[in-house]
Amino acid sequence: MKSYTPEQLDEIIRRCQKGDRTSQQLIYELFYGKMFGVCLRYAGQRETAKDYLHDGFIKAFLKIKKFDFKGSFEGWLRRIIVNNIIDQIRKDRYNFVEIDHTYDSRVWEKEEEETDEISDIVILKKLNVNEILEQIQLLSPAYRTVFNLYIVEGMSHKDIAEALNISEGSSKSNLARAKANMQKLLKRYYYNKYGNKEYKNV
Amino acid sequence: MFEKVIKDSFDNYETAYDPKDWPVFESKLNRAIKFHFLNKIKLFSIIGSAIIISAVALYFINNNLQKPNTPLSANNANHLSVAGTQNHVVAPADIKNTPSASYNNNIVKNNFIKPAQTISEKAVIEKSDIQGNKEIKKQENTGNEKQETPPAVENAKPVSPSEPYSLSIDASKVVACADEEIIFYPSVKGQNYQYTWNFGDDNISSVANPSHAFTKAGNYDVRLTLTDKNTRAVSNATLMVQVNKKPEAGFDYDITQEGLAYPQVKFYDKSADAMHWEWGFGDGKISYEQNPVHVYFINSDKKINVSLTATNTFGCKNKYEKTITFSNVFDLMAPNAFSPDGDGLNDFFMPKALELYDIPFELFIYDRSGTMVFTSKSKSNPWDGRIGVSGNIPESGTYVWIVIIKDKSGSNIKYSGTVSIVM
Numbered sequence: 339m340k341s342y343t344p345e346q347l348d349e350i351i352r353r354c355q356k357g358d359r360t361s362q363q364l365i366y367e368l369f370y371g372k373m374f375g376v377c378l379r380y381a382g383q384r385e386t387a388k389d390y391l392h393d394g395f396i397k398a399f400l401k402i403k404k405f406d407f408k409g410s411f412e413g414w415l416r417r418i419i420v421n422n423i424i425d426q427i428r429k430d431r432y433n434f435v436e437i438d439h440t441y442d443s444r445v446w447e448k449e450e451e452e453t454d455e456i457s458d459i460v461i462l463k464k465l466n467v468n469e470i471l472e473q474i475q476l477l478s479p480a481y482r483t484v485f486n487l488y489i490v491e492g493m494s495h496k497d498i499a500e501a502l503n504i505s506e507g508s509s510k511s512n513l514a515r516a517k518a519n520m521q522k523l524l525k526r527y528y529y530n531k532y533g534n535k536e537y538k539n540v
Numbered sequence: 541m542f543e544k545v546i547k548d549s550f551d552n553y554e555t556a557y558d559p560k561d562w563p564v565f566e567s568k569l570n571r572a573i574k575f576h577f578l579n580k581i582k583l584f585s586i587i588g589s590a591i592i593i594s595a596v597a598l599y600f601i602n603n604n605l606q607k608p609n610t611p612l613s614a615n616n617a618n619h620l621s622v623a624g625t626q627n628h629v630v631a632p633a634d635i636k637n638t639p640s641a642s643y644n645n646n647i648v649k650n651n652f653i654k655p656a657q658t659i660s661e662k663a664v665i666e667k668s669d670i671q672g673n674k675e676i677k678k679q680e681n682t683g684n685e686k687q688e689t690p691p692a693v694e695n696a697k698p699v700s701p702s703e704p705y706s707l708s709i710d711a712s713k714v715v716a717c718a719d720e721e722i723i724f725y726p727s728v729k730g731q732n733y734q735y736t737w738n739f740g741d742d743n744i745s746s747v748a749n750p751s752h753a754f755t756k757a758g759n760y761d762v763r764l765t766l767t768d769k770n771t772r773a774v775s776n777a778t779l780m781v782q783v784n785k786k787p788e789a790g791f792d793y794d795i796t797q798e799g800l801a802y803p804q805v806k807f808y809d810k811s812a813d814a815m816h817w818e819w820g821f822g823d824g825k826i827s828y829e830q831n832p833v834h835v836y837f838i839n840s841d842k843k844i845n846v847s848l849t850a851t852n853t854f855g856c857k858n859k860y861e862k863t864i865t866f867s868n869v870f871d872l873m874a875p876n877a878f879s880p881d882g883d884g885l886n887d888f889f890m891p892k893a894l895e896l897y898d899i900p901f902e903l904f905i906y907d908r909s910g911t912m913v914f915t916s917k918s919k920s921n922p923w924d925g926r927i928g929v930s931g932n933i934p935e936s937g938t939y940v941w942i943v944i945i946k947d948k949s950g951s952n953i954k955y956s957g958t959v960s961i962v963m
Contacts, residue, residue: 349759358761358778362569363562370561371554379550392565396572462545467553470546489543490550517542 342368351411355403362399369412373419375471379486380423382475390426394419420491424501427483458521461528473523481516488513709764709779717856718786721753726764727777736765740781757785784854787813791848793864802953803866804835807846811860814850822846822864837953842866872943877960880925880934889959890922891943901945905959908937925961936963 342350347368353361374391381387398418405414462470474482483502487493488509495513499506712723726735729748737745739752740760754760759782766775790810797803809817809830819827821834822844836844847861873892880887894901905914905923913927923941925934943955 353780356761358780359566360780363566366562366565367557370557374555375550375553378555388561392568395565396569399569400572400576458542459545462542462549467549470549471553490547492547520546521542 347411348407351402351405351407354399355405365399365415366395369415372412373415376416376419377423378471379474379490380420380427380483382479382482390419390423393426394422397422420487421501424483424487427479428501428503430479458524461524464532465524465528469527470524473520473527476523477516477519480512481519484509484512485516485520489517707764707766707775707777709762709777711762711779711781713781714779715782715784716754717784717854718755718757719753720783720856721751722781723749723751724762724764724779725749726766728766728775732769734767734769736767738763738765754781754783757783759783784856785813785852786856786858787811787850787852789814789848789850789858789860791846791860791862793846793862795864795866802835802837804833805846805864806833807831807848809848809850811848811850811858813852815853816851818849818851820847820849836866838866872955872957874941874943874955874957874959876958877962878925879962881963888922888924889941890916890919891941891955894943894945895919899945901943904942904944906940906942908939913939934961934963936961 350361350364354365370391373394374387377387377390377394378384381390394415398415401418405411474485477485484498487498487501488495493501495506495509498504498509502509504512706727708727710725710727712725713720714722716722724737726748733748735746735748735750737747737750737752739745739754739762741754741756743752745752752762759780762779762781764777764779766777767773788811790812792808792810794806794808795803796806807819811817817828817830819829819832819834821827821836823836823838825834827834836842838844842865844864844866845861846864847859849857849859851857872894875886875889875892878886878889880889889905890903894903901917903914903916903923904912907913907927914923916923926932927935938958938960941957941959944952945955946952
């Protein structure tokens, strides 16, 4: 892959800030792979991921003048792309399972403990990232979103709740269900691939 | 743990780049920017005077409707070459410099430039070197689409005003040296267009294919504004040109002359920012040393032009010339007259230097008719003015003398002069 020195990258960004198309293309090329990877995680289909990617990059180019060179550009770009995805998802009004605020957090913590973690990890390590990605895409949009925001993006439930305009409890329960589903999906995929009758027809 | 493994596997996840995706994205981006722009106008019209501004907006909308692609689209394949072009630019000297030297050089390792384009560009530039601009223009006008034509020129068919087109700039070089002429080619050509080039250094041009040399190093955004004379529709394109500084060239020298040896000149490079030197000694010989020593095989006073061409890491060259004056080149110190009258004073002719130095030589004396009248190989055998060995009495007159000596390297050095016999 291409790589630029920080000075070169800054120069390209400065040119983008002046609206230079060539530099925009360079930025697009440079971050396409990573950002498309991000978008794929949030989308059920490739086409949707492409739309996320394009819209995100457009937003970034329209806002690039505000980039102040203080943090990493990749981080900045990624935030814009993820925020755009969140906006889209919010617009799509996915059905986030609302739960009672009195829902005892100990219950889903217990659920978590009960899952067979070690074998999950063995499975995960045997699968490549594309295979894991395919399983993420099979999650329901709501689960997928929370799963991504919490696990990969590292957002807190509070932030997720704010971003998606849902309650914190809802974020937690969606995550718990997402994780449980994800583990099932991975197992199913794994045993379909490597053979184990028990999971073949889950 | 589960979470961490998932996170780790996605942290560095990347898909492969798909070059086909850029045009799709670019058209979306153009629409978005236009929309963004129109929105701004809308907002402004609310604040300001609604009537006037909406008229302006209408004008813009009309314009944009006529040329949906025009104002913002910029064809990339050609001018993507922004900075990395040393990879595909012509001069071999430039290719040398690609490594790490220039700041922007490595920015663009252009995946988009196909080998065919590289060749074609080269071909055209070479042509322009040989035959000048006219030839290129001819090709463009005939819309020659052969391989030889550069990409920009291929597109250079007159575009009918209603057709959308994308404007881009191609250049003979996008990485150049200060004071180096760069030829610019617009992707759109035709009688109906008015060209305004802004080179970004306070110079402008209204020629379709301008040639411009930047005097100072730096990155310049060359901007072309194309106006359709019929519809007044305006399109813009920019191309980044990187201009690298030239080295400073200069030298000093010392001349040493010892005995009969030819003058030897020691040159001292005084260039700044140079990494390659080419010396032209003015006698047809050259050297690539930084501080060469050169021997001039001359035997009379002379002025010689010596040049030093310094090249820096960017491949930019600068030439410095100096005239070296050789005076007091080894002189045989031959007298111009003698009186062989047997009075003990100036009775013999022998160049003084040959008497002083113990070197092998041959002396020949010719009379006015060109007949050799005397020859000697020894300083103990000077000419006594008599013609031949027959011992005729010397006659007054002017004679030509020639001395041939061998220098250290064994080559012959020839001296000559005239001498008069005064009786």
